[in-house]
Amino acid sequence: MTATAETAVAAPPAGHAKGGPSLAGWLVRGVLLLPLVYFFLSVIPGSADLTERGTEWVVFALVGISLNIIIGYTGQLSLGHQGFVGVGAFAAAYSLTVHQVPFALSIILAIVVGGLFAMLIGFAALRITGLYLSLITLVFGITLEQSLFQQPDLTNGGAGQPAYKPDALIEPSRYYFFCLAILVVIVFIDWRLTSTKAGRALFALRENERVAAAFGINVTAYKLLAFVMSGAIAGLAGALFAFKSEQVTGEDYDFFLALTFVLMVVVGGLNSRFGVLVGAFLFSRIGLDYAIERFHWIHELLVEGFLFVPGFGEERIQFAPRLIGAFLLLLTLLQFPGGIAQQLRPFTRWFAGGPFSFKHDVDGGPGTVEGSSVRA
Amino acid sequence: MSVLEVRDLSIRFGGLQALEGFNLDVNEWEIVGLIGPNGAGKTTAFNCITGFYKPDTGTVRYRGADVTRVPPHRKAAMGFGRTFQNVGMVKSATAIENLKTAQHAKIEYDTASGLIGAGPTWREEKQLEGRADAILDLLGLNAIRDSKVGGLSYGTLKLLELGCALATDPDILLLDEPSSGMGPEESEELGDRLLALRQEFGLTMLLIEHHVPLVLRVCDHVYVLNFGRLLAEGKPSVIQTHPEVVAAYLGGEAPEALEATQETEEDAALDAMTHAAVEHHAEVAPPARKRAAPRKAPAKKAAPRKKAAAASQEPAEPAEDAE
Numbered sequence: 039m040t041a042t043a044e045t046a047v048a049a050p051p052a053g054h055a056k057g058g059p060s061l062a063g064w065l066v067r068g069v070l071l072l073p074l075v076y077f078f079l080s081v082i083p084g085s086a087d088l089t090e091r092g093t094e095w096v097v098f099a100l101v102g103i104s105l106n107i108i109i110g111y112t113g114q115l116s117l118g119h120q121g122f123v124g125v126g127a128f129a130a131a132y133s134l135t136v137h138q139v140p141f142a143l144s145i146i147l148a149i150v151v152g153g154l155f156a157m158l159i160g161f162a163a164l165r166i167t168g169l170y171l172s173l174i175t176l177v178f179g180i181t182l183e184q185s186l187f188q189q190p191d192l193t194n195g196g197a198g199q200p201a202y203k204p205d206a207l208i209e210p211s212r213y214y215f216f217c218l219a220i221l222v223v224i225v226f227i228d229w230r231l232t233s234t235k236a237g238r239a240l241f242a243l244r245e246n247e248r249v250a251a252a253f254g255i256n257v258t259a260y261k262l263l264a265f266v267m268s269g270a271i272a273g274l275a276g277a278l279f280a281f282k283s284e285q286v287t288g289e290d291y292d293f294f295l296a297l298t299f300v301l302m303v304v305v306g307g308l309n310s311r312f313g314v315l316v317g318a319f320l321f322s323r324i325g326l327d328y329a330i331e332r333f334h335w336i337h338e339l340l341v342e343g344f345l346f347v348p349g350f351g352e353e354r355i356q357f358a359p360r361l362i363g364a365f366l367l368l369l370t371l372l373q374f375p376g377g378i379a380q381q382l383r384p385f386t387r388w389f390a391g392g393p394f395s396f397k398h399d400v401d402g403g404p405g406t407v408e409g410s411s412v413r414a
Numbered sequence: 415m416s417v418l419e420v421r422d423l424s425i426r427f428g429g430l431q432a433l434e435g436f437n438l439d440v441n442e443w444e445i446v447g448l449i450g451p452n453g454a455g456k457t458t459a460f461n462c463i464t465g466f467y468k469p470d471t472g473t474v475r476y477r478g479a480d481v482t483r484v485p486p487h488r489k490a491a492m493g494f495g496r497t498f499q500n501v502g503m504v505k506s507a508t509a510i511e512n513l514k515t516a517q518h519a520k521i522e523y524d525t526a527s528g529l530i531g532a533g534p535t536w537r538e539e540k541q542l543e544g545r546a547d548a549i550l551d552l553l554g555l556n557a558i559r560d561s562k563v564g565g566l567s568y569g570t571l572k573l574l575e576l577g578c579a580l581a582t583d584p585d586i587l588l589l590d591e592p593s594s595g596m597g598p599e600e601s602e603e604l605g606d607r608l609l610a611l612r613q614e615f616g617l618t619m620l621l622i623e624h625h626v627p628l629v630l631r632v633c634d635h636v637y638v639l640n641f642g643r644l645l646a647e648g649k650p651s652v653i654q655t656h657p658e659v660v661a662a663y664l665g666g667e668a669p670e671a672l673e674a675t676q677e678t679e680e681d682a683a684l685d686a687m688t689h690a691a692v693e694h695h696a697e698v699a700p701p702a703r704k705r706a707a708p709r710k711a712p713a714k715k716a717a718p719r720k721k722a723a724a725a726s727q728e729p730a731e732p733a734e735d736a737e
Binding site for chain 2: 227239
């Protein structure tokens with residue numbers, strides 16, 4: 039421990055070279071980023087199949103950011119996030135179709151309802167933490183799925199509540215851009231969250247509520263804020279998902295979806311916006327699923343060849359992504375706690391204007407949750 | 415008017431009466447020490463004063479206002495800066511981030527405008543960083559600016575924690591064993607620092623401390639707790655020869671203590687106290703230093719006490735925040 043401290047003291051922080059890269063340096067970075075921009079702004083909207091998958095990625099990314107607020111920033115585990123997404127989807131579809139509210143208002147309602155439901159969990163989180171809170175979120179999600187999401191009023195008698203997009207967004211690529219714009223706004227808000235007082239407050243109370251209180255942080259209010267924000271963003275994601283599929287059924291929001299959400303956030307990289315976006319990409323149907331469908335040999339190799347599971351037809355093609363997902367989770371938990379974001383850190387750091395090196399930064403990397411020994 | 419006035423404070427944890435009828439006064443510009451053997455209830459008293467515990471009975475008044483039931487985060491905003499016995503900081507964050515976090519209550523923009531990235535928030539974030547850097551300068555901790563707190567040595571941590579308490583812009587500073595983990599020289603330096611901080615920021619302090627030379631050097635007044643009760647109070651020079659205090663530290667009864675008054679400052683008692691202190695802190699300081707310190711302390715003590723009295727008549731000039 040002291041050794042790391044001394045090296046940190048001895049070496050002036052290299053990442054803080056004043057001024058950063060030159061104009062040319064920024065230009066090079068910009069040019070290198072162009073393919074990525076081209077992919078998201080041109081390739082995806084160019085193909086109907088990819089647009090559909092790309093929109094799902096945006097929704098997953100929103101859920102990922104929402105979930106990261108709870109898992110990453112407050113250090114609690116939510117296993118019921120499909121519930122928040124689901125109530126958002128139903129709120130939007132129900133208010134739009136049954137009560138004929140305008141499109142924008144239906145989305146706002148989804149945000150509000152998502153936030154309110156999450157506030158309930160937030161109140162529980164004030165008293166309960168850790169495993170038991172995870173259990174509560176798990177039960178919460180499954181209960182919603184089994185009760186509220188089965189209400190005939192909401193589900194249009196079980197057939198699914200229609201949620202039609204307004205005419206201006208009927209074009210799938212337009213809807214993709216609409217969702218992408220919302221994602222950009224939410225990423226901005228998340229960025230400001232982590233770089234202003236609210237984010238610092240959350241990090242402080244994640245580690246030690248007493249210390250946070252001694253710093254003047256209202257522990258109750260910020261815990262609730264974290265849950266409400268998370269629920270509101272999940273509700274928003276739900277609304278966007280509802281309008282994407284134009285049909286909301288309870289079965290869409292099952293427990294497996296919650297697991298996928300947790301998986302993508304953890305594998306992508308906790309506490310890292312970038313990691314969450316990558317994780318969402320991987321675990322939405324534009325990532326692993328698409329790769330396996332495009333490159334069928336992966337499926338053959340993994341499922342039929344490697345595991346000797348014969349007779350898995352086209353309909354069971356989802357098996358391979360799940361297998362890979364589980365493997366990635368194990369790998370993350372055992373070897374790379376920072377997830378994909380940690381592995382890509384040399385590149386992301388360089389693109390952000392820092393120096394390029396493969397060395398792990400001792401300081402300034404994604405914050406890890408450490409136990410605290412303060413007894414007060 | 416005293417800055418902090420604690421009256422008849424009692425708190426019970428199950429079968430343990432952690433504090434009983436505890437009274438304490440801290441006047442403007444004073445440095446008051448709270449000492450006592452382990453388990454005497456010192457930290458419990460701190461927790462009651464700062465709002466972490468709700469006392470069963472009694473009141474805590476801050477500049478005349480009853481703040482007994484005020485929650486800790488609001489007390490921090492009112493001007494209670496505190497440190498913890500085992501270092502209270504965000505360990506996975508860097509030093510500079512901790513100092514920014516500590517300024518939470520002083521931030522003027524609200525949470526929502528922070529989230530939408532409103533103009534003033536960017537400016538104020540810059541100011542926060544400036545203030546944090548100023549505190550690092552003040553404590554000579556610039557080298558660890560971007561180091562994670564979790565990897566620092568204990569003495570550095572205690573110093574940085576003091577910096578975090580300062581960053582909350584306190585009016586009264588409550589320090590829980592500020593010199594723990596420090597060697598004799600470092601703790602002497604800490605004494606200088608505390609006196610300088612009082613001078614510079616017009617601070618009032620209450621400190622729990624085991625290191626006797628430090629207490630003798632900086633404290634204007636000392637309270638001694640034992641088994642949750644106030645055993646004695648007075649000037650440090652008087653306290654160190656107080657027979658009951660000596661007995662409490664040594665353990666057992668002090669028969670002559672019962673009739674002994676504060677005037678009976680006999681060499682035997684002084685020696686006993688010194689020996690007690692030496693035994694208690696054998697790991698912290700060599701005995702020679704211990705013996706020397708108490709003798710020269712009383713002369714030094716008189717001055718700050720008078721200064722404090724003067725300060726309470728004419729209000730201390732409001733010390734500006736390190737900008």
